[in-house]
Amino acid sequence: MSGIEDERAIVRPMEIACEGVSFSYEEGDRGVQALSDVSFSLSAGATVALLGPTGSGKSTLLQVIRGLSTPDAGVVRLDGLSPGEPGYAERQRQVGIVFQTPEMQLFAMTCLDDVSFGPQQLGWEDAAVRAAAEEALERVGLPVSVFGNRHPYSLSGGEQRRLALAGVLAMRPRVLLLDEPFVSLDPAARRDLVGIVRALAADGVGLVLATHDVDQAWALCEERLVLDHGHLVSAGAWRFDQDGEADLLAHHLAVPFLVRLWQRLGRSLDTLPREADQAATALASGGRRA
Secondary structure, eight states: OOSHHHHTOOOOOOOEEEEEEEEEEEETTEEEEEEEEEEEEEOTTOEEEEEOOTTSSHHHHHHHHHTSSOOSEEEEEETTBOTTSTTHHHHHHTEEEEOSSGGGGOOSSSHHHHHHHHHHHTTOOHHHHHHHHHHHHHHTTOOHHHHTTSOGGGSOHHHHHHHHHHHHHTTOOSEEEEESTTTTOOHHHHHHHHHHHHHHHHTTOEEEEEOSOHHHHHHHOSEEEEEETTEEEEEEEOOOSHHHHHHHHHTTOOOOHHHHHHHHTTBOGGGOOSSHHHHHHHHHTOOOBO
């Protein structure tokens, strides 16, 4: 790409499919099977919650999708392409990942340099790099005029999380993989990050959100994947019938609070709110009962 106009192209959502993906790693003198024959497909622009108890394989699956880990078996297809096919490497670069621990992704002496690094590695012209970095910092609420020359480690935990996200956004991802992004954030920082993620999804960026927070997953994601001990045990749209709830509970996951509230109030599941404000508005207006 040769200019700022090119780098600001409209997001083209990406399809992702895992077919029979398995992955193991060494721990001491034994092998650990982290993923076992995982298969699913995500439509372009999908917002998906990746749920499961600790050790279920969520972080490993994100790394395999991004190409940071190579599966022992199976394949990850991007827009229908397989590894090695023309165009696959480019699509892989368009999958952004933000790790749970933000300092893992921060290394430069200033925030601006940190966010500029990715576009520079993609070979963009200096003007395009600068524009992308400034835009990304602005988008996450860290304007370059205030934060550009600050050292990343001088930021608060929430600001570091947003800076790490800016470094990924500067490369114009079509899909964003977030690993427990809300852990250890105070309410204000959480609210800010939720707003950023919602805006990205509205722009067409696909989202895979690995989290233990079922309430936040329900608020942000239209679909869910459930992993347990490396096996995919459930996929697709949320379900809150008897079988759907049993599926969550069987894998150490809670039913979202607003769903339980709606059920206790006898409200129709067709009108389930995803946010507290939606619930308050519906209750204030009388809503309709099941």
